[in-house]
Amino acid sequence: MSDKRQQALDYHQFPVPGKISVELTKPAETATDLALAYSPGVAEPVREIAANPEEAYKYTAKGNLVAVISNGSAILGLGNLGPLASKPVMEGKALLFKKFAGLDAIDIEVKHRTVDEFIQTVASIADTFGGINLEDIKAPECFEIERALVEKCNVPVFHDDQHGTAIVTAAGMLNALEIQGKDIRDVIIVCMGAGAAAVACMELLIKCGAQRERIYMLDRKGVIHTRREDLTEHKKLFANNTDRRTLEDALTGADVFVGVSGPDVLPPEALDLMNENPVVFACSNPDPEIKPELALAQRSDIIMATGRSDYPNQVNNVLCFPFIFRGALDVRATDINDDMKVAAVHAIRELAKEPVPDSVIKASGGQELTFGREYIIPKPMDPRLLQRVAKAVAVAAVESGAAQIELPENYLA
Ligand SMILES: NC(=O)C1=CN([C@@H]2O[C@H](COP(=O)(O)OP(=O)(O)OC[C@H]3O[C@@H](n4cnc5c(N)ncnc54)[C@H](OP(=O)(O)O)[C@@H]3O)[C@@H](O)[C@H]2O)C=CC1
């Protein structure tokens, strides 16, 4: 077994299995403590919440608690491996919520027969939580699931693979294009993949100025074009009136490649078809659409990003979901709307242009981090993300009318 594989398995197995546990926030040592925590004292908050459900935010952990919910139908780029196999990823998301944003998160893996059964399951437990982070649910079901749950639930519901990915991709893309001297309104974009991440990434890039007709989206059958008769509702939105059919056709004269599909689908030679100073985001996890060392050996004028922590320019939704939920929960937002998403894009993007604290440089392996080809986007360990992104999101929630309470004191400073 390779060293890295064994290291990863050991990390998950020792010293205790898994990555998260529950901790207590109140004393539970004496009979007096127990008479408050349990019977008879617990009856008092029960009566308060029964009389007014909002009191759950005051007397329970709800307001700081996120559910990370999956059915394991699109686990990273590994495919539909089922709910239980998705548990390490969902625990991983919980770890990141806690580590980066102080949010308690619990993973829930749902086995279900129909889409409706999944929707009903999540809707019926949603009130337990301050927010619902849907994760690794494949297209096209993910679209119907999110739409139904946003409607049914009283707390924000956010499909991370759609919107978290889109926010970070847009932030990184605007910066990469700026460095390459290109305007998002002019560029030709090739999007490999036509699922959850792809559709949301392209829609958000369009909101940021990209032209829909300059986008070529591909699925396993090639370019999505208007003469195809096998397109789902969401793929149809990207059907291009074009004679281009293959990845190579699409890449000819393109400025940008966004990969949210699967491993090693972009041959290095195909990069030669792109315009000068291209941007290549190979975001598939764990194995990107092209390995950075191969891409950069083929062309030195590329700005290259992946979804991984072990290469420069990590375009990964970890830069978004802890902070967007922190901001949303802190103002008890009813949903996570477009204004909040766009605020997150700009907060992430702008942070990359500021000097980086020594602690972040150290945690990143010691190399210099200055806004440029190898640093287009902040590092996930950057503690300023919490302040900047959460605040931008909370302010946008207040200004757009999604917030149910005022901006907390710590955001006013
Ligand atoms: N870096 C990041 O932050 C994130 C990265 N991702 C990555 O994006 C990928 C897709 O995730 P997600 O959108 O949630 O999954 P979905 O299952 O919703 O979509 C997958 C899409 O990729 C297409 N696809 C898969 N393999 C190929 C291939 N060999 N050639 C062309 N198209 C292909 C599928 O085509 P078809 O429709 O024909 O089946 C489908 O459209 C994963 O690898 C995931 O790791 C996702 C979220 C965040």
Ligand SMILES: CC(=O)C(=O)O
């Ligand atoms: C990062 C992530 O959410 C994914 O690859 O699915």
Ligand SMILES: [Mg+2]
């Ligand atoms: Mg995911």
